[in-house]
Amino acid sequence: MRERLPESLQQKIEERLRYYEDLGIRLFYRDRSASLISRGNDPPEVLNASAVRAAQEIALPKPKIEAPKAAAMPPVERIEPVIRPCGPSLFEAVDKVADDTLLKIREDIGDCTRCKLHKGRHKIVFGDGSATAQLVFVGEGPGADEDAQGLPFVGRAGKLLTQMIEAMGLQRKDVYICNVVKCRPPENRAPEPDEVATCSPYLFRQIDVIHPKVIVCLGAVAAKTLLQTNRGITQFRGQWLDWRGRKLMATYHPAYLLRNPNAKGEVWKDLQKVMAELGLQPPKKKSS
Ligand code: SF4
Numbered sequence: 236m237r238e239r240l241p242e243s244l245q246q247k248i249e250e251r252l253r254y255y256e257d258l259g260i261r262l263f264y265r266d267r268s269a270s271l272i273s274r275g276n277d278p279p280e281v282l283n284a285s286a287v288r289a290a291q292e293i294a295l296p297k298p299k300i301e302a303p304k305a306a307a308m309p310p311v312e313r314i315e316p317v318i319r320p321c322g323p324s325l326f327e328a329v330d331k332v333a334d335d336t337l338l339k340i341r342e343d344i345g346d347c348t349r350c351k352l353h354k355g356r357h358k359i360v361f362g363d364g365s366a367t368a369q370l371v372f373v374g375e376g377p378g379a380d381e382d383a384q385g386l387p388f389v390g391r392a393g394k395l396l397t398q399m400i401e402a403m404g405l406q407r408k409d410v411y412i413c414n415v416v417k418c419r420p421p422e423n424r425a426p427e428p429d430e431v432a433t434c435s436p437y438l439f440r441q442i443d444v445i446h447p448k449v450i451v452c453l454g455a456v457a458a459k460t461l462l463q464t465n466r467g468i469t470q471f472r473g474q475w476l477d478w479r480g481r482k483l484m485a486t487y488h489p490a491y492l493l494r495n496p497n498a499k500g501e502v503w504k505d506l507q508k509v510m511a512e513l514g515l516q517p518p519k520k521k522s523s
Pocket of ligand 1: 344347348349350351352353359416417418430433434
C-alpha cells in the first residue's frame with residue numbers, strides 16, 4: 236500500500252524552501268540519518284515531485300506514521316528542517332557558495348517585502364565601502380537620513396563614525412559599513428526579533444563575502460545579532476570575541492555617544508585595540 240504525503244506537509248515544505256530561496260540560500264545538506272517518510276516495503280507515491288525531492292535533500296525529523304493508518308499523520312509543527320549540531324549549519328552551508336558576491340546579495344534582496352519594515356522605508360540601505368575591507372562596521376538599522384539617501388551612517392551619528400574612522404588613520408572608502416536590518420524601523424525604534432531574524436542572513440553573507448580581519452559591532456543590536464547572545468553589551472564591550480573565525484569587537488553606537496559624550500574615551504580605547512590588530516597608526520597632526 237502506498238502512503239501519500241499530506242497536502243499540508245507538501246505546502247509547508249514548499250513554503251519553507253521558497254523562503255530560503257528568497258534569501259538566496261540554495262545549498263542544503265542531507266542528513267542521511269533522517270527520513271521524511273516511514274520505511275515500508277512500498278515506496279511513497281509522489282504527488283508533488285519537486286516538494287518531495289527537495290524535502291529529501293534537507294534534514295527532517297522522522298515523523299511517526301503508523302502504516303497503514305492514513306489518519307496518523309505527523310503534526311505539522313514537527314516538519315521543520317533540522318540543522319544538526321554534528322553537521323554544517325545553515326550559514327556554514329552558505330559559506331560553501333564560493334561565488335557569492337555583494338551584487339548577488341543585493342539582487343537577492345531585490346525590492347524586499349520579507350518583513351514588515353518594508354512598509355515604511357523609502358530606500359533599502361544595503362551597505363557602503365570597500366568590498367575587500369579588512370574592517371567592517373555593523374550598525375543597527377537605517378535612520379531618517381539613511382532611509383532618504385540609501386546609504387548607511389550619513390546622519391549625525393554617521394558623521395561621528397566618519398570622524399572615528401579618520402582618527403584611526405582610515406577613510407570611509409577603506410572600510411565597509413552596513414546594518415543588521417536594511418530598512419528603517421519606524422520612529423527609529425530598535426528592530427524587532429522577527430525583523431532581525433529575517434534580514435540578518437544578508438548581513439552574514441555580506442561579511443562572508445568581504446571576509447574582513449576585524450568586525451566592529453556598533454551597539455547592542457549588532458553585537459547581540461552576531462554573537463547570538465542576550466547579554467548586555469557592557470558585559471563584553473571592548474573584548475576580543477570570535478565570529479566564525481574572525482575577530483569581533485563590540486563597542487557603543489555613535490548615536491549613544493551623541494547622547495553620552497563621556498563614553499567617547501571608552502570607545503576610543505576599543506578602536507585603539509582594533510588599530511593595533513590591523514597595524515594602523517593614527518594620522519599625524521598637521522603642523523600649523
Ligand atoms: S529589513 Fe531586510 S528583510 Fe525586512 S524588508 Fe528590509 S531588506 Fe527585507
